[in-house]
Amino acid sequence: MKTVVIYKSKTGFTKKYAEWIAEDLAADIFEVSKVNSSTITKYDAIIYGGSLYATGIIGVKFLKKNIDKLMDKRVIVFACGASPANEVVLKEVITHNFTSDQQKHIKFFYLRGGFNYDKLSLFDKVLMTLFKWKIVLKKRIKKKLDSDEIGMLEAYDKPVNFTERRNIERIVAYVNS
Numbered sequence: 001m002k003t004v005v006i007y008k009s010k011t012g013f014t015k016k017y018a019e020w021i022a023e024d025l026a027a028d029i030f031e032v033s034k035v036n037s038s039t040i041t042k043y044d045a046i047i048y049g050g051s052l053y054a055t056g057i058i059g060v061k062f063l064k065k066n067i068d069k070l071m072d073k074r075v076i077v078f079a080c081g082a083s084p085a086n087e088v089v090l091k092e093v094i095t096h097n098f099t100s101d102q103q104k105h106i107k108f109f110y111l112r113g114g115f116n117y118d119k120l121s122l123f124d125k126v127l128m129t130l131f132k133w134k135i136v137l138k139k140r141i142k143k144k145l146d147s148d149e150i151g152m153l154e155a156y157d158k159p160v161n162f163t164e165r166r167n168i169e170r171i172v173a174y175v176n177s
Helices: 013-025 061-065 088-097 098-106 122-140 147-157 163-175
Strands: 003-008 030-031 047-055 074-080 107-112
Touching: 003 013, 013 030, 013 047, 013 074, 013 163, 030 147, 047 061, 047 163, 074 163, 088 107, 098 107, 107 163
Parallel strands: 003 030, 003 047, 047 074, 074 107
Antiparallel strands: none
16 A cells, blocks of 8 residues: 655654654655645555644645545544643544544544644744743632643643654554554
8 A cells, every 4th residue: 555644743743753654654755835636646545644733733724625536545634732632622623623524534543742832933932822821820810720731831841742653553553454
């Protein structure tokens, strides 16, 4: 089966997973800005990976725009975020990014990545600083923070990296099945 891994990564965590997946599957690999619709028609399996941005998967528009060309192919999407997997949030990510028809054709995976404030763009730093202030304000008014909020506050000062090669095993097994 001829496989391609396409990704969009802001801080490198998604890229690292894409590289590992491509290596384990002997697949071609491209950053999403380097591919077009004719590129993907050459493959039997298309794996797309993007960082989570709120509940959006960055760059997934490319895949959705070309979904009609992928109906006879195996399509896998992985999203990479800093938080541990949470079924409620993952359902929201899936429904936010894909129609019910698209969900029937796309196999979705979540891979825990990390957070590095220093690698963010200026715009993203502003957004994340606002998010941090929201958490700090919640803490100051003595509301209980959840574990994700506590983890995010800690990660602003010290980058966190949860990428592990073993996290891709389910994706590799799915493609090989």
